[in-house]
Amino acid sequence: MTTKRPTIDDVARLSGVARVTVSRVLNGGPNVRDEVRARVMQAVEALDYKVNPQARSLAGGASRLLAFVFASDPENEPNSYYESALELGALRACLALGYQVLVQNVPQQTPDREKRVLDLIQTQRCEGLILSPPYSDDVALIEAALAQGCKVVTVSPGGPGRGKADAVGVDDEAGGYDVTRELLRLGHRRFGFIAGLEGHLSADRRLRGFHRALAEQGLGEGDCVVRRGDFTFRAGVQLAPQLLDHPLKPTALVCANDDMAAGVLSAAHARGLSIPRDLSITGFDDAPVAAIVWPPLTTVHQPVKVLGQRAVELLVARLTGANVSATPVFEELEHAVVSRQTTSVV
Amino acid sequence: MTTKRPTIDDVARLSGVARVTVSRVLNGGPNVRDEVRARVMQAVEALDYKVNPQARSLAGGASRLLAFVFASDPENEPNSYYESALELGALRACLALGYQVLVQNVPQQTPDREKRVLDLIQTQRCEGLILSPPYSDDVALIEAALAQGCKVVTVSPGGPGRGKADAVGVDDEAGGYDVTRELLRLGHRRFGFIAGLEGHLSADRRLRGFHRALAEQGLGEGDCVVRRGDFTFRAGVQLAPQLLDHPLKPTALVCANDDMAAGVLSAAHARGLSIPRDLSITGFDDAPVAAIVWPPLTTVHQPVKVLGQRAVELLVARLTGANVSATPVFEELEHAVVSRQTTSVV
DNA sequence: TCGCCCGATGGAAGCGCTTCCAATAGCGCT
DNA sequence: AGCGCTATTGGAAGCGCTTCCATCGGGCGA
Secondary structure, rough: OOOOOOOHHHHHHHHHHHHHHHHHHOOOOOOOOOOHHHHHHHHHHHOOOOOOHHHHHHHHHOOEEEEEEOOOOOOOOOHHHHHHHHHHHHHHHHHHHHHHEEEEOOOOOOOOHHHHHHHHHHHHHOOOEEEOOOHHOHHHHHHHHHHOOOEEEEEEEOOEEOOOOEEEEEOHHHHHHHHHHHHHOOOOEEEEEEEEOOOOOOHHHHHHHHHHHHHHHOOOOHHHHEOOOOOOHHHHHHHHHHHHHOOOOOOOOEOOOOHHHHHHHHHHHHHHOOOOOOOEEEOOOOOHHHOOOOOOOOOEOHHHHHHHHHHHHHHHHHHHHOOOOOEEEEEEEOEEEEEOOOOOOO | OOOOOOHHHHHHHHHHOOOOHHHHHHHHOOOOOOOHHHHHHHHHHHHOOOOOOHHHHHHHOOEEEEEEEEEEOOOOOOOHHHHHHHHHHHHHHHHHOOOOEEEEOOOOOOOOHHHHHHHHHHHHHOEEEEEOOHHHHHHHHHHHHOOOOOOOEEEEEOOOOOOOOEEEOOOOOHHHHHHHHHHHHOOOEEEEEEEOOOOOOOHHHHHHHHHHHHHHHOOOOHEEEEEEEEOOHHHHHHHHHHHHHHOOOOOEEEOHHHHHHHHHHHHHHHHHOOOOOOOOEEOOOOOHHHHHHOOOOOEEOOOOHHHHHHHHHHHHHHOOOOOOOOOOOEEOOOOOEEEOOOOOOO
């Protein structure tokens, strides 16, 4: 049934060279005459030869395997766009670079979650690890992986993990600032903010940007009411009443992500509010849901797929030692406020 | 930096047995005394030994690698819930079974898409292939993979591919029928239907169920207007006017998936329609978006994550030859109409 | 012209594991 | 007591590849 695949020796025999020479050609090694190189490639074509990655790993000691870890459980967190997009970007980059990615979902509440991640990289001999939030802020995990000789890159605005490993991210603080500025420009002066979970770095920075924008206009603690949610649609639905019924009577609700904003929107609809006439709402991420809800959500766009792609590229650069800096780098990508229809003048 | 990991020989030495014996214990082989087995396991623990999967593959000729292929491009198709959930289910099952999944996204319009898939399984030595729609209906691809000795399982209601490979799926025809019955029960008699792309089997069956439900009530071609979309939110937005402005004046729009239904909902909002008072809308899949839009969407639930999980389980059963039938099996999982708030009496 | 160095190639030795087969010991049977 | 049989264990080979080191020929400077 399965016709046995050709091996490197078959190629060597057909092209009349030694096995090592074929290996050299395959790996782009130096010191091979063009004529020989061509002859080998021709044999490769003729036999439809493909390198056996398992054998290569075993002999070369490099698995070319990366691990991508994410926490969100699509069961409870309806919109896993963020991780899906990261994964897809990573996948694309890997395809181009000849690496493979092992995806692992470890819900945040898993008791031995760090062990699960470490187990994966040990068991599968992964050479690189891509950590998405909130794992990207888990210094212990990062150091443990590093100690195993596994390179790490985090998708994070940098924070405790910064300085430990390479990172890619957007400037969340500026994003929060920008979207709040926009609301301020529209005349809003009383705000609600739905923040992320305690310790979620990106979300915290968004909140900080929000506060900074307020402070610039002379507004402070008394002009806004802040609540924390777990990034889910449901959290938005549940928290909305607390903000809407607050004595402050906010005219604009800023949310730390789109799902919660969608939840707020839904709750607002449910109580008969007209959006954006009665209330302005903003999200963060520019996930697909932002364009799908009614009315479409004003939000902060971040290039998630590119983030995933760059994460892999940084990792592979480290792995191959190609012009990398001695100290960890942080690569910041552009964000942008996308004004849609959930914001208007007060 | 990287401390070298212990090998099977280290375990053998520490437990005072031969390498083969350790191998036997590790693989649950027979003919090992309990005392010896315990001693070996103890050494494994002590050394924190993990089998090197690359070496195992090379020696054993089994990579324990599965490939999961999906077509949707999150770029254009905002809600990749279906594939994400399939993937997650597959991931979970693999974790339990000691297999690994290599995920590959091959957009449907890719010119050499079949080659891309075959390349992956050849290059990485995948033993099994999980095909999601529309690849699950691609007989040529299935046969090509099978010819390579790669086992295949499709996530599909069965169809041309049926009889070639194992399959898991829900009864799409019944799903279409059930949701239409519900609308009929509510008094609707004039329908619009947004179908899937030509040749998309699941979507076609949903349409067939729709027609059957109509026929049972003595309704026919003249009582409904059908259009085709590409499953995206955008398609729903674009197609809605064609149905709404049709002389038939349908009172209910049945959509082949939730994203298109969300698009229809959005278009309806845009023209000032009140849902469900002026128009009933239904989706299919029960994707997260169904609960997020306003009002929440009546739809047909299907257990996508379980589908992904069962796909892997069937595949692994084939691979290990554990009590499998000689002929391909089709495993049908339950679906259910979820009545939310986009449907009401006419 | 001679020796040296470098570019080009091949031989051999494993990487860590499984599979095949041989070896040993203990058992029930005649 | 002697035989074959089975349960248990180990030795050796080799999966397909890379890495290390040896080899060989020619161009070059002195």
